[in-house]
Amino acid sequence: MATVIGPRRSSREDGPSDGADELELPELEDGHWMHRATEFAHTSFRSVARRLPHLVREAVTLAWATSRRDTLAAIGLNLAAGVMTTLGLLATTGVLRELFAGGPTPDRVRAALPSLVLAALAVTARGVLTVTAGWAQARLMPQINYEVELRLFEATTAVELAAFDDAGFAEEMDRVRDRGMAEAASIVDHTVNLITGVVGVLATAAAVTVIQPVLLPCLLLAAVPEAVTAVRMARRKYLAMLARITRRRRMWMLAHLMANRRTAVEVRAYQMRDFLLGEFRRVMAVETRAELRLVRAQSATRAFGMSAAGVAAFGMYAVLGGLLLTGVVALAAAATALLALQSARSSLGIAVFATNNLYEDALYYQDYRDFLERARGRIGVGEGRPAPGFDTIALDRVSLRYPDTDTPAVDEVSLTVRRGEVVALVGENGSGKTTLAKLIAGLYRPTGGTIHWDGVDLAELDPAQTAAQVAVMTQEYWKFPFTAGQNIRIGRHDRRADQAGPTMEDAARAAAAHDMIADLPFGYDTLLDREFKNGQDLSGGQWQRLVAARGLYRDARLLICDEPSAALDARAEHALFKHLRRRPDRAVVLITHRLANVRHADRIFVLDHGRLVQHGTHDELMAADGLYRELFELQASGYLAVAGTESGGSPTG
Numbered sequence: 167m168a169t170v171i172g173p174r175r176s177s178r179e180d181g182p183s184d185g186a187d188e189l190e191l192p193e194l195e196d197g198h199w200m201h202r203a204t205e206f207a208h209t210s211f212r213s214v215a216r217r218l219p220h221l222v223r224e225a226v227t228l229a230w231a232t233s234r235r236d237t238l239a240a241i242g243l244n245l246a247a248g249v250m251t252t253l254g255l256l257a258t259t260g261v262l263r264e265l266f267a268g269g270p271t272p273d274r275v276r277a278a279l280p281s282l283v284l285a286a287l288a289v290t291a292r293g294v295l296t297v298t299a300g301w302a303q304a305r306l307m308p309q310i311n312y313e314v315e316l317r318l319f320e321a322t323t324a325v326e327l328a329a330f331d332d333a334g335f336a337e338e339m340d341r342v343r344d345r346g347m348a349e350a351a352s353i354v355d356h357t358v359n360l361i362t363g364v365v366g367v368l369a370t371a372a373a374v375t376v377i378q379p380v381l382l383p384c385l386l387l388a389a390v391p392e393a394v395t396a397v398r399m400a401r402r403k404y405l406a407m408l409a410r411i412t413r414r415r416r417m418w419m420l421a422h423l424m425a426n427r428r429t430a431v432e433v434r435a436y437q438m439r440d441f442l443l444g445e446f447r448r449v450m451a452v453e454t455r456a457e458l459r460l461v462r463a464q465s466a467t468r469a470f471g472m473s474a475a476g477v478a479a480f481g482m483y484a485v486l487g488g489l490l491l492t493g494v495v496a497l498a499a500a501a502t503a504l505l506a507l508q509s510a511r512s513s514l515g516i517a518v519f520a521t522n523n524l525y526e527d528a529l530y531y532q533d534y535r536d537f538l539e540r541a542r543g544r545i546g547v548g549e550g551r552p553a554p555g556f557d558t559i560a561l562d563r564v565s566l567r568y569p570d571t572d573t574p575a576v577d578e579v580s581l582t583v584r585r586g587e588v589v590a591l592v593g594e595n596g597s598g599k600t601t602l603a604k605l606i607a608g609l610y611r612p613t614g615g616t617i618h619w620d621g622v623d624l625a626e627l628d629p630a631q632t633a634a635q636v637a638v639m640t641q642e643y644w645k646f647p648f649t650a651g652q653n654i655r656i657g658r659h660d661r662r663a664d665q666a667g668p669t670m671e672d673a674a675r676a677a678a679a680h681d682m683i684a685d686l687p688f689g690y691d692t693l694l695d696r697e698f699k700n701g702q703d704l705s706g707g708q709w710q711r712l713v714a715a716r717g718l719y720r721d722a723r724l725l726i727c728d729e730p731s732a733a734l735d736a737r738a739e740h741a742l743f744k745h746l747r748r749r750p751d752r753a754v755v756l757i758t759h760r761l762a763n764v765r766h767a768d769r770i771f772v773l774d775h776g777r778l779v780q781h782g783t784h785d786e787l788m789a790a791d792g793l794y795r796e797l798f799e800l801q802a803s804g805y806l807a808v809a810g811t812e813s814g815g816s817p818t819g
């Protein structure tokens with residue numbers, strides 16, 4: 167079926183496009199994650215059916231690995247229900263045969279009674295079995311979902327940081343989070359539905375064969391056009407949904423912007439209301455028109471389907487009539503055949519719909535599996551040598567080039583960080599300070615040069631053990647939606663009570679965060695997320711104090727402080743820097759643009775366009791004529807000018 171997807175193109179089945187969508191919504195391109203939908207749209211039902219055994223095996227394996235009991239129950243009970251369907255139809259023929267036989271009515275009813283009881287029992291048993299199978303099927307779904315989610319997050323939290331800079335990796339991750347992950351449960355669900363449908367059709371066919379084999383072709387005659395129509399209907403329904411999904415997503419995005427606490431400030435400050443409502447109306451108008459077109463096209467397909475089914479039914483009645491007239495088939499058997507047809511129709515519909523869905527969802531599930539495979543390949547394992555600590559971290563001509571960039575962010579930098587020292591990285595925006603700090607912390611592997619911890623190549627050390635030696639106070643911190651106390655303790659969440667290290671309160675005091683936390687409604691137990699009941703939010707500076715407290719609580723041998731005081735007031739900054747002074751058991755790498763804070767650093771490294779251009783103490787660098795002095799004097803001149811103006815402008819002189 168050569169149908170294309172997306173609002174920019176029109177589907178033949180959707181009816182003629184007026185072309186207005188393309189003019190009105192040119193920005194609505196299909197998302198990258200739509201590629202599977204497009205693939206599906208171009209696949210014939212025959213190809214879908216050919217891959218079916220493989221897909222069913224895949225789904226059953228997944229279900230089996232999650233819960234054997236529920237898998238057995240979901241499939242086994244459906245099979246048993248199929249047997250009951252056959253029995254029920256056979257018993258019904260028995261009932262009809264007795265009722266259509268000669269003799270007085272009370273005798274005929276009496277004779278039909280045993281078959282009637284059997285039919286009732288079979289129907290009841292089938293009902294119970296179907297419900298129980300449905301229960302097992304429903305039980306499987308959340309178990310599979312959790313298992314699959316867990317596997318994904320185990321992978322995404324283990325992959326090296328560099329993977330997230332790779333656009334392809336990040337895109338795939340979004341895609342599997344969006345769709346692939348959820349499809350695991352769906353493919354199992356569709357597989358069980360497919361089995362249910364097929365069992366239903368086979369059970370009916372078995373009953374019809376037992377009653378009168380010649381009726382089987384009749385059943386097929388009626389079922390074939392029914393199957394073709396069901397395929398068309400199912401695919402049409404599916405493609406209709408796909409064709410609209412990009413617009414729907416755009417509308418969800420706009421709806422989210424208009425009803426969201428986080429965007430409320432900017433929406434008001436920039437008076438974006440009319441703009442957003444206008445955008446929403448614009449997309450809504452196109453969407454409504456498309457929806458109406460689809461409804462019309464759906465109705466046409468339905469009408470065609472019903473006509474085809476009618477013709478097929480008429481054909482079957484004609485054949486049945488002929489068979490009755492010629493005495494090949496008894497009246498009771500013919501009546502049962504009609505009942506069987508009803509049952510086969512619904513089972514067939516279930517099977518066809520499940521097949522379509524199974525195929526498409528399996529494509530997304532394949533994305534998930536591919537991603538897991540790739541993610542496993544990006545987990546930094548190192549060579550597993552223990553990393554008990556370090557006295558020196560030595561970088562030798564270290565470079566890092568981010569993926570898809572032309573110039574290295576860090577370019578052949580050599581330096582040594584020693585335990586007991588405070589070193590500072592200084593330079594203009596984009597000069598590579600944060601990248602270099604991440605390299606020192608082992609968060610990135612260099613693309614050139616080497617990093618040695620006490621003479622051992624970092625690549626040979628156990629990554630978990632080296633990471634345990636490092637604390638990073640990053641300028642791009644995340645506001646974790648936990649309590650204030652948890653926000654500090656996650657810095658070393660696995661520290662046992664008998665292990666050394668600062669207490670939560672000590673760390674908070676050192677970062678000037680204790681009083682601020684104590685003033686919160688529930689102190690350290692205050693949830694820091696306004697989107698939950700009793701949740702609170704903090705100011706930018708208060709958050710930064712909390713982040714600093716977390717870094718100090720971690721109590722690591724290497725402390726990286728990337729702009730730790732950018733949002734702090736003068737008092738908090740003073741308090742924090744008191745605690746960032748040199749300590750014999752720790753090395754501090756400090757990045758800041760407030761150069762007054764680096765004056766006391768043991769060594770200052772000055773970066774320019776990724777290259778190390780100067781290093782030395784503050785006095786040495788001020789004595790030299792270079793970038794550091796230029797930056798320092800620029801900053802100092804601001805303060806001096808203010809001081810000069812104030813002293814010069816004072817009325818008292």
Ligand SMILES: Nc1ncnc2c1ncn2[C@@H]1O[C@H](COP(=O)(O)OP(=O)(O)OP(=O)(O)O)[C@@H](O)[C@H]1O
Pocket residue numbers: 331568569571575593594595596597598599600601602
């Ligand atoms: N994840 C990334 N992917 C690609 N390029 C990046 C990435 N992070 C940083 N860069 C680029 O690397 C260069 C160095 O960035 P870096 O953040 O290390 O600079 P910085 O000196 O810390 O800057 P600032 O003072 O603004 O914090 C910049 O050109 C930046 O655009």
